[in-house]
Amino acid sequence: MTADERPVLLYDGDCGLCKVILARILALGGASRIRPVALQDPEADRLLGGIPRGERMDSFHMVMPDGSVHSAGRAFVPLFDTLPGAGPLARLAGLSPAASERFYRLIAGNRTVIGKRIPARFKQSAERSIARRAG
Numbered sequence: 514m515t516a517d518e519r520p521v522l523l524y525d526g527d528c529g530l531c532k533v534i535l536a537r538i539l540a541l542g543g544a545s546r547i548r549p550v551a552l553q554d555p556e557a558d559r560l561l562g563g564i565p566r567g568e569r570m571d572s573f574h575m576v577m578p579d580g581s582v583h584s585a586g587r588a589f590v591p592l593f594d595t596l597p598g599a600g601p602l603a604r605l606a607g608l609s610p611a612a613s614e615r616f617y618r619l620i621a622g623n624r625t626v627i628g629k630r631i632p633a634r635f636k637q638s639a640e641r642s643i644a645r646r647a648g
Contacts, residue, residue, distance in 0.1 A: 519548045520595055521560060523574040526551030529636040530620075530628040531573065536639035536646075542597040544646035572621060585621070586614030 522538070525531045535549055550556050552569055560576045561569050564584070572585035575592055583591050587610060593603035606613045620627070628636075 518578050519546060520578060520591065521576040522547045522549050522592065523552050523557055523560065523569075523576065524549060525570060525573070526553045528624055528628060529631055529639075530624045532639040532643060533631055533635055536642040538592070538596065539642060539646040541599075543595065546595050546597075547592075549643060572617065586610065586612075586617035589613050589617070 522535065522543075524535050538547065539549065550560070552561075552574075557569065561574060561582065564574075564582065573588060575583045575588040575595075577583070577591060586606075589606035590603050590613075593599040593606060
């Protein structure tokens with residue numbers, strides 16, 4: 514699978530929690546299957562052109578090779594479908610899209626509070642991991 518065929522996961526590059534979660538996703542096999550791009554990167558404008566700028570930072574987004582965009586809790590199914598061994602999580606997320614959305618909003622709505630509790634060394638390690646695996 515080439516980089517252009519991989520789904521793109523757009524994340525907040527200024528969010529410590531987001532980077533720690535992304536680093537775990539990449540470590541779990543996503544590095545060869547997902548191409549991470551920070552929402553602050555100019556490429557995000559091209560990939561998310563149909564989403565108003567003000568809404569782009571509200572969640573993470575999965576942009577599939579066919580150009581379809583899945584955001585927030587609705588992005589769990591394509592994300593988990595992409596990761597090796599995460600099919601059961603994809604099926605679980607797909608059983609109740611409303612519950613997936615509520616779960617996502619609960620975490621995202623508290624990401625600043627949660628992020629403050631993550632030690633700086635974990636955030637720094639995540640940044641290094643993303644830089645190493647995203648290339």
